[in-house]
Amino acid sequence: MKEFSLDIKKGEICTILGPSGCGKSTLIDLIANRIKPQKGYIEYANEIINYNQIGIIFQKHTLFPWMTVYKNIDFSLKMREKNQDKRKKIINEWLNKFDLYNIEKKYPFELSGGMYARVTLLRTLLLNHKVILVDEAFGALDFATKNKVLKQFKDTIKENNITAIIVTHSIEEAAEISDRIIIMSNIPMKIIYDCNNNEYNINKIKQMIKKK
Numbered sequence: 001m002k003e004f005s006l007d008i009k010k011g012e013i014c015t016i017l018g019p020s021g022c023g024k025s026t027l028i029d030l031i032a033n034r035i036k037p038q039k040g041y042i043e044y045a046n047e048i049i050n051y052n053q054i055g056i057i058f059q060k061h062t063l064f065p066w067m068t069v070y071k072n073i074d075f076s077l078k079m080r081e082k083n084q085d086k087r088k089k090i091i092n093e094w095l096n097k098f099d100l101y102n103i104e105k106k107y108p109f110e111l112s113g114g115m116y117a118r119v120t121l122l123r124t125l126l127l128n129h130k131v132i133l134v135d136e137a138f139g140a141l142d143f144a145t146k147n148k149v150l151k152q153f154k155d156t157i158k159e160n161n162i163t164a165i166i167v168t169h170s171i172e173e174a175a176e177i178s179d180r181i182i183i184m185s186n187i188p189m190k191i192i193y194d195c196n197n198n199e200y201n202i203n204k205i206k207q208m209i210k211k212k
Contacts, residue, residue, distance in 0.1 A: 004189060006182070008165065013157055015166040015174040018184030024167040027189075028135050031165065032056050044130065044163075055129035057137040063108040063120060069095075070104035073123050080127050094122045098152055114145035121149065125156050132157065134166040138173060150177050 004027075008014045016024050029035040031042055032054055044053065063072045070091060077087050095104060098118045108116060117138065124132065134153075138146050154177050157164050168174055174181050183193035 006191070008163060008180075010163055011158070011161040012179045013154065013164045013166065013177055014180045014182060015168060015178040016182050016184060017168065017171065017174055018189070019186050020169075022184045022186050023189040024184060025135055028056075028133050028165065028167055031131070032133055053130040055124040055127055055132045057120060057124050057132065057134045063116065063123075065108050068105050068107055069100075069111070069119055072108070072119065073126070076123050076127060090126060094126050098122050099148075114141055114149065117141055117145070117149055118152065121153055125153075125160075125162075128160070130163065132162055132164045134164065134168075136168055139168070139170065146173070147176070153177065 006027075016027065018024050026035065030037055063069075064075070067075065073091050073094070074087055077090060081087050081090065091104070095101065098121070100115060100118055100122075103111065103115060103119075108119075111119065120137070138149060141149060150173065153164075156162075166174070166177070180194070180196050182191055184190065185192045
């Protein structure tokens with residue numbers, strides 16, 4: 001990655017597409033401070049970003065297998081809310097919001113793929129991060145479940161004015177959820193296509209990715 005610059009608006013859902021190995025996940029790691037940039041900087045609202053403001057949803061979901069659903073969510077929520085009764089109320093509200101009724105006592109291995117993904121998703125979203133990074137988190141879901149999860153994700157992002165940056169290989173997923181789609185070239189990574197949600201054409205995007 002060399003001489004790369006990208007501006008994303010507050011509250012925007014921006015999806016990054018590109019060939020394998022071009023640096024999409026590296027970009028996510030840089031924003032998340034998992035990799036230190038050798039040069040340059042990352043800002044949020046014209047200030048150097050506070051990494052506590054960033055939530056990450058990984059390609060491999062990360063629920064603790066020895067904890068129930070409730071305890072997995074509560075473990076994260078303690079960072080935001082110290083009062084146990086308030087945490088319980090928040091958790092119940094979010095479980096209902098994501099159609100996850102009566103599963104709080106289940107362990108991760110007892111959940112379907114869709115339930116697992118939604119628990120991971122809500123666990124990150126309820127922490128009130130200003131920026132959410134998503135790295136191939138929805139790829140393993142079946143079509144119907146993915147559409148439901150994508151809608152829940154998008155609705156929550158918009159309701160809370162969160163900025164979301166998504167890396168995916170799915171053009172259809174990008175078109176479904178994004179305000180903006182960016183296509184990267186192969187190494188050295190650079191932007192070759194940048195369009196908002198009323199401009200992108202799926203066939204054109206497929207052709208551009210195929211060429212690169």
